[in-house]
Amino acid sequence: MTATSRTNSRLSDLRARMVETSTDLVALGPSSHMAWLSGVHPHGDERPVLLLVSQDYAGFLMPALNGAAARQSTDLPFHAWRDDDGPTGALNELLAACKATGPRLKVALDETMRTDFALRLLDAMDAPSRCFTEDTVGVLRASKDAAEFDAIKAAHLLNDLAMTAAFDALTIGVTEREIQAVIAASYKAHGADLEFCSVCFGASGAFPHHYSSNAKLTPDTAVLIDTGCRLNGYPSDMTRCGFFGTPTERYKNVFDTVERAVQAALAAAKPGVKACDVDKAARDVIAAAGYGDKFLHRTGHGLGIDIHEPPYIAGNSTAVLAKGNVFSIEPGIYISGNFGVRLEEIVILDDSGPEIFSEMPRDMIRRP
Structure with a gap:
């Protein structure tokens, strides 16, 4: 066309x-x-x-x-x-x-x-x-056409490559900003531009919008990376978490809870469902595990030309989801002074439910 x-x-x-x-x-x-x-x-x-x-x-x-x-x-x-x-x-x-x-x-x-x-x-x-x-x-x-689907898919496949490169580059003493540079270089090598990037080591992950710093990675540390590129006018957006070393029982419990919240939201997201009901599906899982007050934001946001656009997957949103909607599912738990876990997928809604753009796993545990 x-x-x-x-x-x-x-x-x-x-x-x-x-x-x-x-x-x-x-x-x-x-x-x-x-x-x-x-x-x-x-x-x-x-x-x-x-x-x-x-x-x-x-x-x-x-x-x-x-x-x-x-x-x-x-x-x-x-x-x-x-x-x-x-x-x-x-x-x-x-x-x-x-x-x-x-x-x-x-x-x-x-x-x-x-x-x-x-x-x-x-x-x-x-x-x-x-x-x-x-x-x-x-x-x-809000209803993406085939060309927009292709553009968003391509951007997310590049995000998969950059995120993999970032976790592969984790080593004792590397800084958040150095990992950020690995991600930016991966995007550039594949013809995309860095849209945003937040690399969080340890307690920095408890800030949902942390600015990457010169903090150095140490053994047995939680890692959270939220990043996106822009390719041919459309962005990607993804958050992945892992543990550099042997994960603690608390970390594993929090990670498992957030993963179950993602699964609950994915199961709830269908055409004709209200956005607030998808938010509730994720939030109920986290609340039942005792972390309700640690889930600090909405479950998701729409994505298109803009990183954030309707529909918003929030408790106060009565928007009715429709085929072709593209939005994030990204519940999180933030333990102040310790770590944060947020797992984010961008999905497009089809008649049968959501299709995830990314093709990589959500668990990114790495050994030093």
Whole structure:
């Protein structure tokens, strides 16, 4: 599928959702929403950039100095403006082309858009009602197509290689940052970029978002690594844990509990199930083992162009899971001052349940 045909297909799907939700206008700023719909990744600064979509028209408000670069990614029309003129005239022309000049129209705003862009648009319209894009672009992005599946799968296969290299590089005296460098080098060697990486030795693993340091690995230490790359526009995300040496009984008990929580969440995740029920399945296992207060975060998050996007697998989420949803399952137990265990898989939901993208085991015990 060409970029133009993909944009046209997604515009058609978006317009169908707009009819279903009685939305007159969708307004996207420089964001992953804009990239998903149009392929355009504009430079983001204070100059207003907008993609407006109505039933009759789709076009950009585009700073003239960005037009040539953006034109390489889209055939959609530009309503260009120069710095010495300002964007007001071009925005009014774009709204007229979208037939969005009447009173009380319903506009869906990109929730990641700069506030000044959003207010400029709303001020140019005649008392519109407003909402965010969760019922339009958000719904469409949450169901991945075959090309997105392939891209996410490829990124996770590279993650498998990098994670294996990281655990193979564990040796007495190596630092968290040195293992982080092993991971980054593995990504680079296979044409991917480092998206994020947290290498945690011992007590550092009890911080869910630890920043890798110069701490050195010592014998009989728990190791937690959470890392992801970006390949062809899509990311990977994975957490693996192991023990460098002979694992303690406490570590084995915690690891087994988290593994059973992963299995429970995988079993619960099916189309038509609420996200909160998947969270509960994992949380009940951990609570029953006596570690309920050590599970410090939600069970998962969606993944697509963004590392974190809907659906969120959380206790307060009533989102109903659907075929094509991609999300993490990552319960954890964090023992302050000692270690943490989090096991994370990214899955895609099919009719029969979740399919895991990674092809590597979750237990990464290594001997010094």
